Amino acid sequence: MHKDADHPWFRPLWVRAIVVAICVGIALWDLSAGNYGWAMVFGGMAGYAVYIFFIKWDGDETAQAEPDGAASEDGIEDDEPADHGEGDEIDPDDGFEDDHDAGDRRG
Secondary structure, eight states, X not given: OOTGGGSGXXXXXXXXXXXXXXXXXXXXXXXXTTOHHHHHXXXXXXXXXXXXXXXXXXXXXXXXXXXXXXXXXXXXXXXXXXXXXXXXXXXXXXSOOOHHHHOOOOO
16 A cells, blocks of 8 residues: 555544545535636545545555554654663763853843
């Protein structure tokens, strides 16, 4: 399936139905207003959305794409803390002065 259609946001049926309904609604609005070019654009988007979201849709494929504890798109697992190697400690004397150390610098 198309990579963008595999996004978890599109898994619920009602979300996919609303996307198609919005495209059809805009196409009908443009058609009634005499904007035939825009009606064709949004009608084509609606047709493509119906094809991707309902005809070609494979819900099992997206459900198996990221099982619990699996790496996400960026390759980082959500369950594990980040590994910060040695020497990554925060230096308390990093060159920034606190307000109480800097004194009153007004006028």
